[in-house]
Amino acid sequence: MIKATIKPLEEIRSMLAPFRRVLTVGCGGCVSLCLAGGMKEARELNIKLRALQEQGSESVFDDITVERQCEQQFLAALDARVEKYDALISLACGAGVQFLAERFPAKPVFPGVNTQFVGITRDIGWYEERCKTCGDCVLGLTAGICPVTMCSKSLFNGPCGGPQDGHCEVDPDTSCAWIAIYERLQRQGRLDSIAHVMPARQWQGQIPGRILHPRYRDRYVQEDT
Amino acid sequence: MKSGSRLERILKSGRFALTGELGPPRGADADAVRVKARHLCGMVDAVNITDNQTAVVRMSSLGACLIAMREGLEPVYQMVCRDRNRIAMQSDILGAAALGVRNILCLSGDHQCFGDHPNCKKVFDLDSMQLISMVKAMRDEARFQGGAEITAPPRMFIGAAANPFAEPHAFRVMRLAKKIAAGADVVQTQCVYNMERFRAWMAQARDMGLTEKAYILAGVTPLKSLGMARYMQKNVPGMDVPDELIKRLQGVEKKDQAKEGITICCEQIQQLREMKGLAGIHLMAIEWEHRVPEIVQKAGLLPRPEPEPEQP
Numbered sequence: 001m002i003k004a005t006i007k008p009l010e011e012i013r014s015m016l017a018p019f020r021r022v023l024t025v026g027c028g029g030c031v032s033l034c035l036a037g038g039m040k041e042a043r044e045l046n047i048k049l050r051a052l053q054e055q056g057s058e059s060v061f062d063d064i065t066v067e068r069q070c071e072q073q074f075l076a077a078l079d080a081r082v083e084k085y086d087a088l089i090s091l092a093c094g095a096g097v098q099f100l101a102e103r104f105p106a107k108p109v110f111p112g113v114n115t116q117f118v119g120i121t122r123d124i125g126w127y128e129e130r131c132k133t134c135g136d137c138v139l140g141l142t143a144g145i146c147p148v149t150m151c152s153k154s155l156f157n158g159p160c161g162g163p164q165d166g167h168c169e170v171d172p173d174t175s176c177a178w179i180a181i182y183e184r185l186q187r188q189g190r191l192d193s194i195a196h197v198m199p200a201r202q203w204q205g206q207i208p209g210r211i212l213h214p215r216y217r218d219r220y221v222q223e224d225t
Numbered sequence: 226m227k228s229g230s231r232l233e234r235i236l237k238s239g240r241f242a243l244t245g246e247l248g249p250p251r252g253a254d255a256d257a258v259r260v261k262a263r264h265l266c267g268m269v270d271a272v273n274i275t276d277n278q279t280a281v282v283r284m285s286s287l288g289a290c291l292i293a294m295r296e297g298l299e300p301v302y303q304m305v306c307r308d309r310n311r312i313a314m315q316s317d318i319l320g321a322a323a324l325g326v327r328n329i330l331c332l333s334g335d336h337q338c339f340g341d342h343p344n345c346k347k348v349f350d351l352d353s354m355q356l357i358s359m360v361k362a363m364r365d366e367a368r369f370q371g372g373a374e375i376t377a378p379p380r381m382f383i384g385a386a387a388n389p390f391a392e393p394h395a396f397r398v399m400r401l402a403k404k405i406a407a408g409a410d411v412v413q414t415q416c417v418y419n420m421e422r423f424r425a426w427m428a429q430a431r432d433m434g435l436t437e438k439a440y441i442l443a444g445v446t447p448l449k450s451l452g453m454a455r456y457m458q459k460n461v462p463g464m465d466v467p468d469e470l471i472k473r474l475q476g477v478e479k480k481d482q483a484k485e486g487i488t489i490c491c492e493q494i495q496q497l498r499e500m501k502g503l504a505g506i507h508l509m510a511i512e513w514e515h516r517v518p519e520i521v522q523k524a525g526l527l528p529r530p531e532p533e534p535e536q537p
Contacts, residue, residue: 152336153307153347157354157403159396160333161388161415162462169462170336182393195399197407200311200355200370 001120002030002093003127004037004113009048012089015110016049019087020058024112025078025100026065027092034127037091037113039065045091045112060085069096075103082107135204141193143184150177156198226535227364227410228382230327231299232271234532235505236411236440241498242505243526244301244413244442245269245517247293249284258289261514262296268521269298269508270529271328273413276303280340287317290326301384302326305334310350311359311370318360322379330384330413331356354407357385361408385409387441389426390419390465398429405439412439413507416446416457419465420496427500436502443497446509447490447520450482451475487520494524 016022024042032038046061053059064081067074069092078100082088087108090097093115101109117129132149138156139146148154152170158178162169168176185191211217227233235242245265250257265272272293276286290300302321304314318329333353337345351359359370360383367378385404389397404412417423423443430436448454451474458466470489477485494506506526510517521527 152338153333153352154349155333155352157352157400159391159393159400160353160463161386161391163392164462166392170338176392179393182396195403197354197358197403200351200359203350 001033001118003034003116003119003129004031004093005116006036006041006045006091006113007111009045009052012045012110012112013049013052016087016089019108021060021085022049022062022087022089023082023085024061024063024089025069025091026063027069027090027096028065029068029070029092029096031091031093031096031113032065034121035125037093039063042091045089068092069100072099072103075100078103133205136202138198141198142181143188143190143193145177145181145184147177147181150180156201157194228327228380229535230271230382231532232301232328233382233410234535235270235530238530238532240530240532241526242271242440242442243269243521243529244271244273244505244507245514246273246275246507246509246511247289247298247514248275248278248512249286249289251281251283253284255292258284258292259296262293262298264514264517266297267529268518268527270505271299271301273301273303273330273507273509276305276332276334277308277340278335280307280335280337280342282341287321287324287326290321291324294325299328300326301328301330303330303332304356305332306349306351306353306356307334307337307347310348314351314356315359315363315369318363318379318381319375322381327380328382328384329360330386331360331409332386353385354403357383357404357407357409365408383408383410385412386415387412388415388463389417389423390415391463394422397426398433398435401430402433402435405435409439411442411504413442414444415463416444416509417493417497418457418470419467420493422465424500427502431502436504440504441502442505442507443500443503444507444509445490445493445497446511447513447516448474448482448486449513450486451479453486483516487516487523490520491524494526 024046026039026042027037042063042065046063049061066077069090082104089110089112090100091112097109097111118131118133119127119129122128130149131146134148147156151158152168159176163176163179166175166179168174185193247261274286274289274293277283286303290302293300331353337343337347360381362368363375364378364381367375369375387401454466454471454474457464474482474485497503497506
């Protein structure tokens with residue numbers, strides 16, 4: 001799932017400085033599960049913003065949280081609400097922020113979180129990156145350990161000459177993905193899977209704003225017209 | 226002949242090769258390259274010109290290759306995968322070949338976090354293995370990575386690096402085999418300090434027939450001081466400096482440590498020369514180019530052979 005972290009309060013405050021009436025829009029999807037942008041975080045943010053207000057300021061910080069900001073039907077619930085605000089702050093991932101901004105093109109929309117990665121929840125508050133969404137998964141060859149994400153140089157034919165005591169040379173807290181790949185494949189008796197040179201990657205997703213299943217889009221567009 | 230380079234001709238003739246290394250300066254200072262090049266002229270058969278090593282910005286390898294060539298050195302154009310995608314790499318390879326460069330060394334490159342621009346965007350469109358394959362296909366099949374035909378293919382002697390001392394030890398010869406299968410003609414190793422481990426790795430390489438398929442050059446770096454030896458042991462990833470070497474340098478006075486380092490280096494070269502299947506030495510005198518003549522002389526590697534010119 002997508003993991004995010006809340007932006008520094010000072011950065012949010014400076015983005016909002018010119019606006020008096022602000023609506024903070026939380027998202028009940030991924031960002032709420034990683035405790036960055038759900039209902040609780042939206043309320044907390046507004047409490048902090050109010051506390052930082054100058055004496056006598058008439059700024060308004062309201063909040064609302066929708067099920068998911070990456071889906072049209074949930075954003076529709078905001079249509080009647082946003083009119084009275086000067087600016088919106090979205091606590092969704094980058095996709096949600098953009099979808100919200102697209103729906104209300106007359107309103108300035110600001111991001112409240114930094115979208116970090118696609119990752120896993122090891123435990124509450126402990127999230128780890130696992131996927132770069134490269135669009136051409138090789139996990140079957142690499143024992144379920146992603147070389148694109150987990151190797152610091154995204155090598156397809158590792159390990160490089162740098163690991164020390166099983167750790168990546170860039171950081172002693174990071175284990176070497178390719179040693180892990182090697183060891184797991186060895187355990188499974190599948191070392192032949194990395195015995196040959198993995199050829200140059202044909203990187204996918206080089207064109208912006210890609211669409212999955214464009215025939216669905218065509219059908220919906222037709223229905224609307 | 227794959228490239229006709231001096232290095233290829235020497236190796237092919239069966240003579241023990243010696244290559245050096247030259248790090249370009251952190252500025253547009255051609256004289257800095259010339260001064261280093263003059264120390265190496267006539268002392269080594271070819272010289273690696275490093276490509277922004279340790280991810281610190283320096284004069285480009287290609288620029289310094291050209292300056293070195295004008296000083297009479299044969300350059301090995303070092304190319305890392307960190308900073309360029311396959312379009313830029315292929316274009317630079319064509320440019321280098323057109324300018325007369327005949328050797329290339331294909332490396333992944335040090336991660337940018339070690340350098341002076343740690344927050345730059347890394348590229349790694351290809352890894353070193355894939356870069357080797359690409360150069361081979363350009364040379365032997367006159368084909369770009371994307372499949373299109375090359376009008377005049379670049380003649381390059383393809384180099385690769387190997388670290389016999391890194392983990393997992395059992396995989397290291399397998400990875401060497403992969404690099405050779407990808408197209409490496411010559412392989413330089415990480416600095417050899419642990420002779421026993423290197424000997425075991427070479428034996429494995431011989432057993433797999435790899436020394437028949439590619440030329441292996443043992444990496445050697447003279448230790449300038451006890452401090453350098455300690456630094457290499459503790460801080461340089463993938464480096465195996467045995468405690469005996471540290472103790473040996475501890476045993477001499479500070480002012481004599483450089484001399485002792487050179488003596489150690491010459492002893493290492495002697496041991497390596499006797500190793501079956503080893504084709505030569507790659508001498509990396511890091512920021513010590515001016516001491517190379519002395520080392521090469523003491524190690525008995527002079528005069529350097531003059532290989533037969535390539536038959537047209």
